[in-house]
Amino acid sequence: MPISSSRQFFIAHPELQQTITTDANTVCSIDANTPIPIVLHYLAVHSQVADLTEHLSRVPQGPPTAVARTSLSDVYRITLTDSTQVAIKCLRQHDPKHVKRTARELSIWSKLKHRNVLELLGVGVFQGCLAMVSPWMVYGSVNSVLKKWPNTKRLPLVAHAIDFIHAEEVIHGDIKGDNLVMDKDGTLKLADFGLAIMDEAVLRFSHTDPGGGTSRWMAPELYGEDPRRSREADVYAMGMTMLEIITGDVPFREIKAGHAVGWAVARERRIPEVPELAADGASGLDTMVHSLLKWCWRYDPNQRPSARMVVSLLEPLIQG
Incomplete structure (x- = not known):
């Protein structure tokens, strides 16, 4: 099935809901084999990272143009339905090891609240790829x-x-x-x-x-x-x-x-x-x-x- 939000995933697989803890104090393990919807669920429960998949799905579709590229990801400038401009960093490759690394990055990033640290708005799936959402920085890199x-x-x-x-x-x-x-x-x-x-x-x-x-x-x-x-x-x-x-x-x-x-x-x-x-x-x-x-x-x-x-x-x- 296509990658979906954690909510949609558990609607489609109700039998798995009982196996996933919702206790924020329980230690959970993420490895290269953890499905992306479960990664999103864990991040929401344990790191309070918002799953923005459904918000991103309402963005007018069309082939977006990447404003920056790395070896593993593309960065897009997207305007949400409320006119907020955000940067979406999409994991280009679906290699499980890269998904795990991205989950680790999100878990750490979500804990850092400081005026000199870029804010993490949430995570989701954008055009089939695992994505991180942050405010759009007008001037780009320093x-x-x-x-x-x-x-x-x-x-x-x-x-x-x-x-x-x-x-x-x-x-x-x-x-x-x-x-x-x-x-x-x-x-x-x-x-x-x-x-x-x-x-x-x-x-x-x-x-x-x-x-x-x-x-x-x-x-x-x-x-x-x-x-x-x-x-x-x-x-x-x-x-x-x-x-x-x-x-x-x-x-x-x-x-x-x-x-x-x-x-x-x-x-x-x-x-x-x-x-x-x-x-x-x-x-x-x-x-x-x-x-x-x-x-x-x-x-x-x-x-x-x-x-x-x-x-x-x-x-x-x-x-x-």
Whole structure:
């Protein structure tokens, strides 16, 4: 049968309703074989994620055009019947492993409520694909506006988001400019929790590789034999992302091949080139920020600052 909302699924299969717990305090397990409607049901019960399938079904049909693509998903800009514009991230492939990863991302994302974290409105099925629904961000990723409006006052906003998720026992795992979006008011919001990990209380997921990330933002320890995402690796990537915001360019821009960055970082212990301070301070990079970036990039993860420390050091940029 076509993928449907959890409500429609249980109407069609009433015998399964008795086997699915509705107790929010009961630990439930999701693996690659869990049917999508049951995944939606679990997310609704245990993570309070709204199943918006029936709302999405009322959107005027027609071949939508993706505004962004990744290796696994397409992102669409959709106007709902109440004229609200939303972004719908659709899982393109129906590989069960990808469904499980998306369910994990949704479970973690749903717990994060902060002005610098992109809001999750709900989940559903859109044109036959598992989809995540979030507010439409007018300016897209921060990279699309950096060259127009470079501003070091945005740096504390990045640190605030990372400090918040770390306090919530969440490790992002893929912090970079492409995963920061900007709303119409110019507020930065952290997005894409596809590699995030946390200690789930009531939803358990079968084993997933704990490594990963994007090469130019990855800490040196993530290139080792036993890579583990960590707060310290997030702080390293946060420093790289701050460099993006300052320069409007990717880290290690002088290294053309992304795979070569791993050798430079892990073997040669290189850090990116940082803009020189202008005599009149026009570069916007004062001595404190310059030193802070290098602190975030320490080779030894135990020598890096916490996100909370970065927030406290950057706060004067907002007030100044």
